[in-house]
Amino acid sequence: MNNHASAQPSGRHPLVAFAARWLLTTNHKEIGTLYLCLSFLLFFIAGAFAMAIRTELFQPGIQLIEPEFYNQLVTLHGLVMVFGVVMPAFVGLANWMVPMMIGAPDMALPRLNNFSFWILPFAFTLLLSSLFMEGGAPNFGWTFYAPLSTTYGPPSTDFFIFGVHLMGISSVLGAINIIVTILNLRTPGMTLMRMPMFVWTWLITAFLLIMVMPVLAGLVTMMLTDRHFGTSFFDASGGGDPVLFQHIFWFFGHPEVYIMILPGFGIASQIIPTFARKKLFGYNSMVFATASIAFLSFIVWGHHMFTTGMPLFGELFFMYATMLIAVPTGVKVFNWIATMWGGSMTFETPMLFAIGFVVLFTIGGLSGLMLSIVAADFQYHDTFFVVAHFHYVLYPGAIFSTMAAVYYWLPKWTGNMYDERLGKIHFWTASIAVNMTFFPMHFTGLAGMPRRIVDYSPQFADFNMLSSVGAGLLGLTQVLFLYIVIKTIRGGPKATDQVWEGAEGLEWTVPSPAPRHTFETPPSFPGDEPDHAYDQVPGPRDGGDTDEP
Amino acid sequence: MAGILMNRKLQSKHTALLALLAVGMFGFAFALVPLYTVFCELTGLNGKTSGRAAVIETAVQESDRVVTVQFLARVGKGLPWEFRPSEPQLRVRLGKIYTTTYFARNRASESVTGQAVPSVAPGVAALHLQKVECFCFRQQVLTANQVLEMPVQFFVDTQLPEDIHTLSLSYTMYPVAELENTDLAQLRR
Numbered sequence: 186m187n188n189h190a191s192a193q194p195s196g197r198h199p200l201v202a203f204a205a206r207w208l209l210t211t212n213h214k215e216i217g218t219l220y221l222c223l224s225f226l227l228f229f230i231a232g233a234f235a236m237a238i239r240t241e242l243f244q245p246g247i248q249l250i251e252p253e254f255y256n257q258l259v260t261l262h263g264l265v266m267v268f269g270v271v272m273p274a275f276v277g278l279a280n281w282m283v284p285m286m287i288g289a290p291d292m293a294l295p296r297l298n299n300f301s302f303w304i305l306p307f308a309f310t311l312l313l314s315s316l317f318m319e320g321g322a323p324n325f326g327w328t329f330y331a332p333l334s335t336t337y338g339p340p341s342t343d344f345f346i347f348g349v350h351l352m353g354i355s356s357v358l359g360a361i362n363i364i365v366t367i368l369n370l371r372t373p374g375m376t377l378m379r380m381p382m383f384v385w386t387w388l389i390t391a392f393l394l395i396m397v398m399p400v401l402a403g404l405v406t407m408m409l410t411d412r413h414f415g416t417s418f419f420d421a422s423g424g425g426d427p428v429l430f431q432h433i434f435w436f437f438g439h440p441e442v443y444i445m446i447l448p449g450f451g452i453a454s455q456i457i458p459t460f461a462r463k464k465l466f467g468y469n470s471m472v473f474a475t476a477s478i479a480f481l482s483f484i485v486w487g488h489h490m491f492t493t494g495m496p497l498f499g500e501l502f503f504m505y506a507t508m509l510i511a512v513p514t515g516v517k518v519f520n521w522i523a524t525m526w527g528g529s530m531t532f533e534t535p536m537l538f539a540i541g542f543v544v545l546f547t548i549g550g551l552s553g554l555m556l557s558i559v560a561a562d563f564q565y566h567d568t569f570f571v572v573a574h575f576h577y578v579l580y581p582g583a584i585f586s587t588m589a590a591v592y593y594w595l596p597k598w599t600g601n602m603y604d605e606r607l608g609k610i611h612f613w614t615a616s617i618a619v620n621m622t623f624f625p626m627h628f629t630g631l632a633g634m635p636r637r638i639v640d641y642s643p644q645f646a647d648f649n650m651l652s653s654v655g656a657g658l659l660g661l662t663q664v665l666f667l668y669i670v671i672k673t674i675r676g677g678p679k680a681t682d683q684v685w686e687g688a689e690g691l692e693w694t695v696p697s698p699a700p701r702h703t704f705e706t707p708p709s710f711p712g713d714e715p716d717h718a719y720d721q722v723p724g725p726r727d728g729g730d731t732d733e734p
Numbered sequence: 735m736a737g738i739l740m741n742r743k744l745q746s747k748h749t750a751l752l753a754l755l756a757v758g759m760f761g762f763a764f765a766l767v768p769l770y771t772v773f774c775e776l777t778g779l780n781g782k783t784s785g786r787a788a789v790i791e792t793a794v795q796e797s798d799r800v801v802t803v804q805f806l807a808r809v810g811k812g813l814p815w816e817f818r819p820s821e822p823q824l825r826v827r828l829g830k831i832y833t834t835t836y837f838a839r840n841r842a843s844e845s846v847t848g849q850a851v852p853s854v855a856p857g858v859a860a861l862h863l864q865k866v867e868c869f870c871f872r873q874q875v876l877t878a879n880q881v882l883e884m885p886v887q888f889f890v891d892t893q894l895p896e897d898i899h900t901l902s903l904s905y906t907m908y909p910v911a912e913l914e915n916t917d918l919a920q921l922r923r
Contacts, residue, residue, distance in 0.1 A: 293745055336811075361752040369745045399756050403763025418767060421851060422810050422908035429770050433763060496777075496858050 208303070211295035212701060213280050216302050218598075220277025221591075223305060225667070227269035230313070232660055234262035239622075239656035245643045255639040256324035257316070263327030264345075267445065268352045269309050271583045275448040276301075276359050278590050279387045281598065283363060285692040285699065286381045288372030288708045293365040301358040308351035315341035326637055328438070331419035331430040335411045342412065346405045353402040360394035363387055372691070374710035378472065381690055382465060385472050386451030389479045393440045393447070396483075401437040404430070428493055435486035443482045446546075446578060447475060449586030450517060453539045455690075456593050457521050460536035461528030462687035467520040474513035474520075481510045491562045500559045507557035511550070518547055533685070534608030538589030541616050542581055549577030552627065567637075570630025576623045585615075588666065595673055596680035600698030603673040611669060615662040621655025777861075796829035797892045802900040803863075807836060810908035814842040815876070817907045820883065828892045831866060835883045836905065840876035847875045847910040852903060859901040862894040873910050 197205070210216060238258050241250045250258070280298065284291055292298045315322040318341045325333035325342075334342055367388045371380070380388075410416040417423025419430045458465045465471065487495060487503035495503075521543050530536070552574040556562055565571060588611075596602050625648035630636075634645045641649065680697040691710070695703045803826050805819035816839040826832050840846050850870040854860040865871075869884035876882060890901070 294749065357756045361749060361756070364752055365745055365748045368748055369741055395752055395756050396759055399758075399760035400763040400766075403760050407764075407767075421906065424851075426770070426774075429767065432770060433766055436766070494855065494857055496856075 209299065211291070211299050213284050213292045213295070213298065214598075214699060214701065216292075216298050217277045217279075217281030219302050220273045220280060220305075223302075223309075224270050224274040224277060225670075227265050227273070227309060228663070229667075231262050231265035231270055232663060234258045234265070235656065236660050238262065239653040241639060242641070242649050243653040244650070245641050245646050247640055250639065252639040253321060253324060256326075256637070257322040259637055260323045260326055260329075261313070261316070264312065264323075265309070266579070267327060267441070268349075269305075271445045271579065271587070272352075272356060273305060274587045275387075275390070275445075275583075276356075276363075278383075278448065278452070278587070278594075279359075279363055282594065282692060283366060283384055283387060284370070285695065285703060286384050286690055287367065287370060287375060288691045288704045288710060289366060289370035290702065290705050292362050293369055294362045297358055298362055301355045301362065304351050304355040308348045308355065311344045311351065312348035315339075315344045318344070328434060329408075330434070331408065331411070331427045335408055335419055338412070343409065346409050349405045350402055353398045356394050356398045360391035360398075363391040364395075367391075372704070372707040372710050378469065379710075381451075382454035382468070382471055383448070383451035386447045386454070386475055389475050390444050390447045393444050393479055393482065397437045397440045397444075400433065401441075404433045404437065407433075428490075431490050431493060432486070435489045436483075438489065439486045440479070440482040442575075442578070443478055445583045447479070449542065449546075449583050450475060452586045452590045452593075453521060453542055456535050456539040456589055457524050457543075459593075459685050459687045459689070460533060460539075461525045461530050463524055463528040465520070466523035466526075467516070470516055471520055474516040477513040478510060481506060481513075485510065488557055488562070491559050492566045504557055504559050508554065511554055514550055518543060518550075533592075534603070534605060534612055535589045535593035537609065537612040538585050538592065541612065542585045542589060545581030545585070545616075545619065546578060549574055549579075549582060552577065565630065567635055568630040569626040569634045569636055572636050573623050573626035573630055576626070580619050580623065581616075585619075588615075591670065593685075594692075595670065596684045597692060597695075597697050597699055599674050599677075600680055600696075601673050601677035602680050603669055603677065607665065607669050607672075611662055611665050614658065614665070618655050618659035618662055622652050622659050623655075625649070625651050625655075795892050796827060799828045799892070799894075800825055801828065801890060801894065801898065802826075803888075803890065804900065804902040805834060805836070806902055806904035808904065808906040810906050813848055813907055813909040814846060815840055815848060815907060817848075817905075826890055828890050828894060831887060831889045833885055833887045835885050836869065837881075837883055838874065838876060838907070839881045840879060843878045845875060845877045847873050848907045849873050849910050850905040850907045852905050855902050855904070856898060858895060859890075859898055862891045863901065863903060864889055864891055870905060874907075 207215065207219065210219075237250065238255070241248060241255060280292065283289075313322075318339075320339035320341060323329065323334070323339065323342055323345045325338060329338075329345070367380070367384055407416070407418040411418050411420060411425075417425040419425045419427045421427065454465055454471060485503055485507045487499055488507045491500055491503070525540075532540075552570070556565055556571065556574060592603060592608055629641075629645045629648045632645065634641050682695070682697055683693045684697060685693075691704075691708055692699075694708065802823055804823040805821065807818045809815055809817045816837070818837055820835045820837050824832060824834060836850075838848070852865075852868070852870050854863050865886060865888045867885060867887040869886065874882070874884065886903075888903075894901075
């Protein structure tokens with residue numbers, strides 16, 4: 186995506202000018218592009234790890250990969266996908282779209298924005314360089330439980346620790362920037378309850394980030410002092426407790442999984458109304474559902490730890506709290522369906538990905554509900570059923586929503602329409618492949634196949650072979666995605682300013698491609714439009730402020 | 735213009751507040767450590783028993799209920815000791831005081847100090863297993879090749895929840911670090 190930079194006129198050597206432009210940029214659109222490019226690059230790296238894992242699991246037995254290296258692959262695949270792909274992709278989208286959606290000229294703290302991004306390449310260089318070190322890369326899984334990561338971790342664990350510190354700083358600074366932007370730079374007339382849903386979900390996500398990323402930083406700091414400075418936070422011989430590690434980790438970890446999905450909810454809430462040509466159904470309930478999911482995410486961490494010997498009361502509390510999350514999530518799913526109901530729908534690629542997101546994410550949500558049942562969880566714990574569950578919420582959840590967003594806004598970013606036929610091929614092959622890869626894992630998991638082990642019992646062979654074939658196909662479809670994106674950047678039919686017939690919102694009022702600077706003076710935001718939540722209700726009322734709760 | 739200036743001020747205020755929140759949450763992660771310890775001590779949830787001897791006030795209430803107490807032992811990494819319970823389990827009447835012993839032998843040719851850390855499963859039973867006397871209350875020093883029978887005097891109080899029929903008392907014997915940090919790190923390798 187960097188090639189539109191080459192046209193920059195400058196007296197300096199073109200390479201210097203190019204480097205200076207991207208290194209020093211404080212423009213929210215350029216930083217958004219950088220985030221998305223980094224995320225895309227890491228997507229292929231972490232995807233390559235996944236390919237290696239699935240190739241090894243194609244057949245039972247140990248064929249290609251040493252068990253020790255397998256553990257490293259599993260660890261890095263998880264870490265890079267979570268911190269390097271999903272989170273930067275969402276931050277990139279926020280950088281591009283939040284200022285344009287609220288009518289702001291840029292982010293509130295542009296220099297900080299540049300800094301937040303440029304920390305990340307260093308963080309991932311630190312993390313990935315551990316692959317080439319003596320003793321190998323971190324091998325304890327992305328959850329890095331003590332004492333695997335403290336007492337028994339390889340020497341490269343320290344690179345992992347500092348990598349996580351850098352990612353944490355980057356996310357927290359990015360989140361502060363996003364909140365300050367949303368709270369202060371909205372165009373006159375755009376009250377909080379009239380913001381686009383994507384902006385709302387990001388506001389809440391940013392709060393989650395500020396609340397939990399420092400906890401993760403504290404956790405890895407404790408690990409560091411346990412490893413080198415003689416403390417024993419997690420070491421029973423010095424009066425510590427390894428179970429404490431899991432409590433702190435999941436206090437971070439559960440809000441983290443919502444950090445990886447809430448912006449996806451926001452994207453679906455933008456796209457579905459556009460292609461259903463109706464306003465979003467139940468706007469207010471969407472906002473409150475998002476906020477309640479965020480609140481509940483802080484009191485359910487124990488459901489990851491049912492098998493640690495928690496007392497019955499604790500198990501019941503965490504079980505019921507977890508099941509409670511299904512209520513606001515259900516509200517959201519039904520609102521999306523109600524938005525489509527009776528709409529004049531068309532099925533362009535962004536809409537296909539958004540609908541695929543709703544359907545497949547719901548499957549992942551339901552298997553999550555199964556996992557919340559304490560008695561059943563003792564059976565499911567650490568099996569491939571868990572792997573199936575979180576890949577269903579992350580792949581068709583976070584990744585599909587990001588792809589939907591890219592197809593939806595790419596014409597606005599580049600000024601060119603993508604190839605609709607290729608986009609549809611991408612969606613259908615990806616959907617088939619994603620189900621082929623992850624659905625069989627439910628069955629192998631229920632039958633007792635444990636996760637994170639290089640070998641497996643021969644009775645799971647057929648399902649694993651199916652998964653591996655699906656994974657190969659899934660990998661190929663993403664190469665097609667890369668091709669489509671590059672092709673669109675290089676040219677294609679010109680997009681109109683509105684791009685989509687049913688699109689509404691400030692971002693569609695600026696030209697396509699969006700010029701470097703937009704909304705230097707605040708745009709006018711219609712002040713007399715009825716409130717989103719109730720304007721589906723026909724009646725004598727004309728909506729308006731009286732409908733505010 | 736005034737509006738923009740106001741905005742700038744508000745922006746800085748928001749930025750500062752959010753940065754403060756982030757720093758506070760970093761501190762909160764560390765505050766979780768003592769909070770967790772206190773919480774577990776009060777509730778006995780993680781199987782940690784009290785580090786103090788139980789004080790027997792007048793006659794301890796006895797009941798006819800009988801449960802099994804299993805004894806387990808584990809040697810921490812880097813301690814050259816043999817360490818095991820002298821008997822695998824005891825049937826005990828609630829409220830009655832029993833004595834059992836653990837056997838320890840130092841296989842090193844020098845004096846070594848160990849500290850036993852107890853743990854009770856299921857966790858909720860930890861509050862009800864009362865130790866009158868225990869070798870885990872202090873460090874144990876064993877000279878070269880010394881053998882020692884170490885007593886534990888305990889009772890299970892009558893408040894033990896009805897659904898518990900068997901509990902296990904496990905000790906892990908750890909080397910005591912009069913050693914410097916570097917030595918500790920070496921031991922862990």
